[in-house]
Amino acid sequence: MTGVLDDRRDLVAGVLGEGSLVPAVRAALDSITPGLARAFCVVPAVPDPAPLTDLDDGRLDREVGDALAATLAHVQQAAATFAGGGRLVVVLPHAPLLGTTRGAAASAVTNGVLSMARTLALELARDRVTVNVLAVDADAPSVRALAAELEALLGDAGADVTGQEISLTAGAGLGRLRP
Amino acid sequence: MSSTGAPVALVTGGAGGIGRAIAARMAVAGHTVVVGDLEADAVRATAEETAGAHGVVLDVADPGSRRAAVAACEDLGGIDVLVNCAGVLRDARLAKLDPGLFRRLQDVNLLGPLALTRLAAAGMAARGRGAVVNLASRAWLGTFGSTAYSTAKGGLVGATRSLALELGPHGITVNALAPGFVDTAMTDGLPPEIRRRTLAAIPVGRAGRPEDVADAVAYLAGASYVTGQVLPVCGGRSVADPYAA
Ligand SMILES: NC(=O)c1ccc[n+]([C@@H]2O[C@H](COP(=O)([O-])OP(=O)(O)OC[C@H]3O[C@@H](n4cnc5c(N)ncnc54)[C@H](O)[C@@H]3O)[C@@H](O)[C@H]2O)c1
Numbered sequence: 001m002t003g004v005l006d007d008r009r010d011l012v013a014g015v016l017g018e019g020s021l022v023p024a025v026r027a028a029l030d031s032i033t034p035g036l037a038r039a040f041c042v043v044p045a046v047p048d049p050a051p052l053t054d055l056d057d058g059r060l061d062r063e064v065g066d067a068l069a070a071t072l073a074h075v076q077q078a079a080a081t082f083a084g085g086g087r088l089v090v091v092l093p094h095a096p097l098l099g100t101t102r103g104a105a106a107s108a109v110t111n112g113v114l115s116m117a118r119t120l121a122l123e124l125a126r127d128r129v130t131v132n133v134l135a136v137d138a139d140a141p142s143v144r145a146l147a148a149e150l151e152a153l154l155g156d157a158g159a160d161v162t163g164q165e166i167s168l169t170a171g172a173g174l175g176r177l178r179p
Numbered sequence: 180m181s182s183t184g185a186p187v188a189l190v191t192g193g194a195g196g197i198g199r200a201i202a203a204r205m206a207v208a209g210h211t212v213v214v215g216d217l218e219a220d221a222v223r224a225t226a227e228e229t230a231g232a233h234g235v236v237l238d239v240a241d242p243g244s245r246r247a248a249v250a251a252c253e254d255l256g257g258i259d260v261l262v263n264c265a266g267v268l269r270d271a272r273l274a275k276l277d278p279g280l281f282r283r284l285q286d287v288n289l290l291g292p293l294a295l296t297r298l299a300a301a302g303m304a305a306r307g308r309g310a311v312v313n314l315a316s317r318a319w320l321g322t323f324g325s326t327a328y329s330t331a332k333g334g335l336v337g338a339t340r341s342l343a344l345e346l347g348p349h350g351i352t353v354n355a356l357a358p359g360f361v362d363t364a365m366t367d368g369l370p371p372e373i374r375r376r377t378l379a380a381i382p383v384g385r386a387g388r389p390e391d392v393a394d395a396v397a398y399l400a401g402a403s404y405v406t407g408q409v410l411p412v413c414g415g416r417s418v419a420d421p422y423a424a
Contacts, residue, residue, distance in 0.1 A: 027248070052297050052345055055240045062291050065282060068289075068330055072281050079273055098341030099407065107337035108289060111319075115333020118321030122422075123272060163321065179319075179336055 192265030196363025239291030266354025343407030
């Protein structure tokens with residue numbers, strides 16, 4: 001699924017990335033009609049839980065370094081198609097964003113991508129590109145909630161929303177300090 | 180703990196602008212400081228100007244160098260405080276961001292600190308105490324033109340949270356600092372107009388000094404009831420409009 005442009009939608013809404021949430025994002029996109037010519041969902045691969053003692057140099061390189069590099073490549077690929085404007089939505093698992101035991105590698109990737117998205121929202125605003133992050137429960141993603149948010153972010157009114165992080169987790173994580 | 184009974188603090192990037200101030204501050208706080216940095220001369224000079232300090236040539240992006248530095252600290256009794264301060268900043272807008280540069284910034288600013296934390300945490304856990312202080316950056320909140328750097332610093336913030344959860348039961352705290360604009364070699368090359376606008380966006384009306392950051396590091400290194408936190412040290416810029424001016 002690496003770098004696949006979703007040709008079923010004739011480039012209306014592409015999905016880039018190898019994350020486990022790709023099927024949920026595809027299902028959500030299939031259930032809506034995005035009203036925009038250029039939109040991409042980026043779904044990074046996130047490492048499995050592992051204790052710090054297991055994160056040797058090779059694993060850090062592959063699971064964190066390579067995952068972030070792949071996300072950069074996907075974002076660059078998407079942005080290259082955004083002449084005149086576009087929408088980028090990054091879909092991430094919620095738990096490692098907030099932190100978990102045995103989650104150092106996953107939290108490094110998800111929060112690295114979160115900060116990447118924040119920077120790109122600032123940087124690409126002048127090109128009329130919006131960048132937002134949706135955080136979902138990786139074990140039981142709500143396709144319904146994903147679809148509703150994607151429809152909003154990819155529709156006309158989505159032009160006014162950028163740099164936002166929206167959790168679609170029915171309140172999981174409330175009361176915890178956000179990164 | 181060193182043979183003198185003083186806790187041992189390894190400060191990576193210890194010969195840099197902020198690192199030198201941290202080394203000095205940690206020495207004043209009673210630590211045996213180990214200055215780790217790339218250039219032997221700079222390491223030696225900083226160790227000499229820091230009371231009771233040792234120096235080690237360290238490339239945080241090199242696995243062998245990391246292992247050697249941690250082994251040198253083991254000879255002193257083992258690392259009690261790890262300050263991940265080594266860092267590099269290179270800006271490039273997304274379209275011009277070279278993947279090699281992106282990777283280099285992840286290697287130095289994110290993967291190196293995580294790998295060092297793994298090595299240091301083993302000894303800390305065995306002794307039942309320790310502190311890791313990660314130098315992130317206000318760029319974790321997003322900074323125009325700084326995709327590679329903000330990704331790495333955001334990754335460090337995220338890892339800090341999970342590591343705090345994992346290592347807390349072993350008596351180890353893990354925190355991050357998010358400095359704003361601090362006058363060092365890293366910020367020397369800023370174009371005058373950007374520098375003016377940056378300073379104008381800082382509520383306290385001045386650039387940060389390395390000592391501002393060093394004080395916060397010393398606090399977090401000794402705060403056994405504070406973990407998993409990100410402390411912005413930015414003159415209030417993180418609550419102001421960073422692009423107002
Ligand atoms: N100066 C600022 O405004 C600012 C703001 C936010 C965060 N920071 C962070 O604070 C830390 C210190 O920055 P500074 O302002 O003192 O910068 P600096 O350039 O003065 O010092 C950085 C030091 O890190 C060392 N270093 C670089 N790569 C290394 C490697 N691979 N291995 C070991 N050492 C290496 C350099 O030799 C240098 O001595 C960095 O992590 C930086 O990202 C600085």
